Amino acid sequence: MNLNKEISKHIESIFEESAKTFSSYQLTKELPCLSGCGACCLSQEISASTSEMLPSAFRLLNDEGIERVEELLDELEGTPSKTCVFYHRNSEDGTKGYCMNYSTRPAVCRSFGVAAYRDKNGGKT
Template identity: 35%
Template structure:
């Protein structure tokens, strides 16, 4: 399958997830604290390379792939490469510099559940949201057990790996995931022609 076909399938999967998340958020009124980037600033985030294929494709299309790959190879910081610090006092204040192309993990965290050992969905979210909304979290936790109306991590990762098993089924540190995705696109277009009309469709 071509890179562009994979990118389109991943974007379609993300669009379906975004729809489910919107429904979940409308129902629960649960949202991140404004300006908080604590989870993006976490040095231990992991992701699959495949979820960053749309990001790496648009980096390639914009002509910055080699430059960004160099930056990823020379990274000194451990936080996510795309995290943009907005405060010199507090590292946890910031945002994603390419929110539109963020990965699957970034979309799921705080908006999805994993299935616990009793077979019940359990919301995966951060400490700040839990501490700020204890009653709401309690209510949501009980609602999702009865309604099952919440995106599941396993479901979306399984659907992602069906697009490309090799790139979708390995989980690595987030910056390495971006690097592998970028190398995949560069490698693909060193053997396949790149049509400039794609520049407008990306």
């Protein structure tokens, strides 16, 4: 367990460094995420590695206890969810909401909002 905690702390430090890099890029390129938007959390194509989820697992265990961890594991082993188990919907279609795991979200979630498409007039979309 101690080795896993050490690995988890190292992963968290990588997350913190990447957050600074992504935030800087987003500000420089004027590509901020819209507040309350959860559209990226609806994708079924996104996955995270086990090691990326270690900080989340330790946070859950420390903050909410083993019962909550077991509840989430049961949910994950049951019918696959169409959205992340940490995503809280604020709209019927799910495009509005927030991450209940924001502080320890995996790298894939941290990298959203650092890309954009150009519309036919060259504007960012």
